[in-house]
Amino acid sequence: MKSLFFLVLLSFLSLFAQEPTFYYESGKKVHLDLLTNTLRATKKVDYYENEKGIVLGVSDKMLVKMVTTKNLAMLVKSLHLHLIKKFSSRLFLFQTPSKEQTLAIANSLYQRDDVVFAHPDFIKKHFKR
Amino acid sequence: MKKILISFGCITTLILTGCGSSEDTQKNETNTTKHTVVSLNEPYVEQQWYIRKNTNFYETYEINPDAHIHIGDIQKTYSGKTIKVAVIDNGLDMNHRDLYKALIASYDSATKTTNVNHTDFNEYHGTAVTGIIAARNNNIGMLGIAYNVSLIFLKYKDEMTDSETIELFNKAESFGADIINCSWGTYDVSDAVKDKIVDLSKHGRNGKGTLIVFASGNDDYNLDDYNDESNIPEVISVGATDKENLRAYYSNYGTNLDLVAPGGYDLALPTLDVTGAAGENSGDYIFYDGDFQGTSAAAPVVSGVLALLLEKNPNLTHDEVISLLKTKSDQIGNVPYDEHRFNPYYGYGKINVSKLFETN
Numbered sequence: 001m002k003s004l005f006f007l008v009l010l011s012f013l014s015l016f017a018q019e020p021t022f023y024y025e026s027g028k029k030v031h032l033d034l035l036t037n038t039l040r041a042t043k044k045v046d047y048y049e050n051e052k053g054i055v056l057g058v059s060d061k062m063l064v065k066m067v068t069t070k071n072l073a074m075l076v077k078s079l080h081l082h083l084i085k086k087f088s089s090r091l092f093l094f095q096t097p098s099k100e101q102t103l104a105i106a107n108s109l110y111q112r113d114d115v116v117f118a119h120p121d122f123i124k125k126h127f128k129r
Numbered sequence: 130m131k132k133i134l135i136s137f138g139c140i141t142t143l144i145l146t147g148c149g150s151s152e153d154t155q156k157n158e159t160n161t162t163k164h165t166v167v168s169l170n171e172p173y174v175e176q177q178w179y180i181r182k183n184t185n186f187y188e189t190y191e192i193n194p195d196a197h198i199h200i201g202d203i204q205k206t207y208s209g210k211t212i213k214v215a216v217i218d219n220g221l222d223m224n225h226r227d228l229y230k231a232l233i234a235s236y237d238s239a240t241k242t243t244n245v246n247h248t249d250f251n252e253y254h255g256t257a258v259t260g261i262i263a264a265r266n267n268n269i270g271m272l273g274i275a276y277n278v279s280l281i282f283l284k285y286k287d288e289m290t291d292s293e294t295i296e297l298f299n300k301a302e303s304f305g306a307d308i309i310n311c312s313w314g315t316y317d318v319s320d321a322v323k324d325k326i327v328d329l330s331k332h333g334r335n336g337k338g339t340l341i342v343f344a345s346g347n348d349d350y351n352l353d354d355y356n357d358e359s360n361i362p363e364v365i366s367v368g369a370t371d372k373e374n375l376r377a378y379y380s381n382y383g384t385n386l387d388l389v390a391p392g393g394y395d396l397a398l399p400t401l402d403v404t405g406a407a408g409e410n411s412g413d414y415i416f417y418d419g420d421f422q423g424t425s426a427a428a429p430v431v432s433g434v435l436a437l438l439l440e441k442n443p444n445l446t447h448d449e450v451i452s453l454l455k456t457k458s459d460q461i462g463n464v465p466y467d468e469h470r471f472n473p474y475y476g477y478g479k480i481n482v483s484k485l486f487e488t489n
Binding site: 024025026050052054056057059061063065085087091093116117119121122123124125126127128129 | 218219254285286287288289290291292294295299312313314315316317319320321323324325344345346347354355356423424425428
């Protein structure tokens with residue numbers, strides 16, 4: 001029983017100890033490479049490059065769309081989220097405890113049945129055409 | 130057919146008083162018995178090769194006779210009046226004389242204010258895009274395709290969060306936009322932004338669906354390899370043609386490209402420039418030999434045409450408009466189109482305004 005407890009604890013800690021380098025988009029896992037030499041990186045934003053070479057900024061903000069909001073209060077409390085903005089009855093902008101935890105929290109939410117999607121509030125370049 | 134013409138400056142009111150004999154008049158009479166017919170005498174209008182053919186200009190610059198959008202005299206009857214077009218772009222010359230009284234609402238994502246003027250006045254993109262749609266018919270400068278449209282301008286930041294992008298689409302919705310023109314893209318649209326765009330396309334405009342037009346991009350990419358905004362099926366994705374009436378070499382393509390429109394190569398699309406010394410040149414306009422070309426220019430051509438179409442038939446739904454574009458566009462280019470009238474480089478073909486207006 002004790003070992004099971006520690007296994008669960010270890011799994012939980014590992015979730016937040018190291019930021020995963022992927023996110024979910026349109027149901028697919030998209031891998032990210034952390035950019036360590038970008039001029040744009042700040043204390044508030046980490047920059048990554050995805051598989052297509054697109055540069056994405058990740059901060060402590062995250063967008064989540066729920067299927068149902070029945071468990072919303074519980075999720076907010078257990079994941080230490082702060083509601084910044086409600087875009088619609090089911091789409092929310094949250095602040096996470098830190099930018100280092102945003103990908104992990106979004107990925108864990110994405111796998112829940114009551115979540116339509118969850119991903120960082122990515123910072124992206126809008127290219128004029 | 131009797132016509133009574135009453136002139137007010139450059140605007141002439143035409144009241145139809147008898148049975149029609151001209152083809153145009155017969156078509157128009159089915160919808161209304163009173164139209165406003167205007168002269169289209171803008172000083173630089175002959176340069177606007179993408180709207181209609183000026184024989185001298187076409188011969189001088191060896192332009193394919195079909196390179197324009199076959200608008201005919203439709204602008205003499207329809208001008209986008211009653212239609213609201215939102216342009217999401219990098220800034221607008223709010224005081225441009227050729228946009229006089231066009232702007233009805235605005236919002237700047239960076240400052241959260243209504244001041245959407247260019248921050249860097251050498252950046253003319255938003256003004257140029259807007260001019261193609263909305264430049265006024267006022268005997269100065271150039272002619273917008275929908276020159277009486279009500280303009281909403283939403284200024285984006287080059288680097289922007291997904292939530293800020295959603296906010297701009299929310300603003301367009303709250304301002305009552307019928308059409309949203311986006312001459313930009315990220316090549317990586319997030320689920321939340323896609324969700325907003327799809328929702329607006331399906332449920333905006335009081336349930337008829339907002340028409341969201343995106344430029345396909347200028348990198349000669351197959352968009353099937355990218356998760357781009359213009360690759361969202363509900364979006365009207367626009368590629369570019371050139372003066373040869375062929376796909377411009379740079380125009381992105383793929384299975385979700387809907388249609389093509391003049392975007393230029395060699396010859397630019399004349400439009401508005403930022404007033405004065407700043408901008409693309411030292412004047413107030415960008416000319417045929419200027420630097421405004423690309424799918425950024427092709428998208429507002431389509432947005433302007435759609436404003437004319439919605440003015441004529443405001444009850445058209447999003448799906449009905451898409452269906453019309455698919456069946457009424459010209460199958461140009463020396464390429465085969467499939468049984469659905471589709472080719473990945475041309476979509477469903479090049480926009481043809483006269484055909485769009487045949488029955489609608």
